[in-house]
Structures are given as structure tokens and as C-alpha cells.
Amino acid sequence: MKSAGRTDTAVLIAAMRDLSRTIISDDGVANAAIAEAADRIQEQAMQIDALTAGLETALEVLEQIATTPRNRGAKRNASAAAVFLRTQLDGRHRR
Numbered sequence: 001m002k003s004a005g006r007t008d009t010a011v012l013i014a015a016m017r018d019l020s021r022t023i024i025s026d027d028g029v030a031n032a033a034i035a036e037a038a039d040r041i042q043e044q045a046m047q048i049d050a051l052t053a054g055l056e057t058a059l060e061v062l063e064q065i066a067t068t069p070r071n072r073g074a075k076r077n078a079s080a081a082a083v084f085l086r087t088q089l090d091g092r093h094r095r
Contacts, residue, residue, distance in 0.1 A: 013042050055089055066078040
């Protein structure tokens with residue numbers, strides 16, 4: 001969930017790219033810095049999406065292990081790990 005007043009990441013990236021092309025800078029340093037910042041934000045957003053997908057997959061596997069009717073120790077460990085991953089995933093959506 002996004003905080004109130006925050007711009008969507010894709011919109012922010014597009015705006016920064018547009019600024020990097022249109023801002024007037026004698027030496028071009030500002031243009032290059034803004035363009036690089038847009039690139040980095042996009043890379044980080046893609047990495048966050050990939051990591052989130054990985055956590056969700058791990059959580060699904062752990063939940064399957066936790067509900068399998070064998071090996072109490074594995075079920076207990078899987079349940080604890082699933083609870084931890086759920087808190088991490090839920091916390092990410094609150095930022």
C-alpha cells in the first residue's frame with residue numbers, strides 16, 4: 001500500500017526521464033544525474049518485484065510443508081519461517 005501523496009514509481013521514472021531530456025544545463029551534469037537516477041530507480045523496482053516474487057514462492061512452499069501431515073519438527077520450522085516471511089511481505093506493502 002502506498003502512502004498518501006506518493007507518486008507511482010513508473011510515473012516518477014517517466015517524469016525523471018522527461019526532466020533529464022528537457023532541463024537546461026550548461027554542462028549536462030544535471031541531465032546525466034537525473035537520467036541515471038531514473039535508471040537506478042527502475043532497476044531497483046524490478047529487483048524488488050523479483051525478490052517479492054521469490055519470497056511469495058518460498059512462503060507458498062513453507063505453507064505446504066507446514067500443512068503436510070508428517071514430521072512435526074519440519075512443520076514447526078516451516079510454520080515459523082512462513083510467519084516471518086509473511087511479516088516481511090506485509091511490511092513491504094505498508095511502506
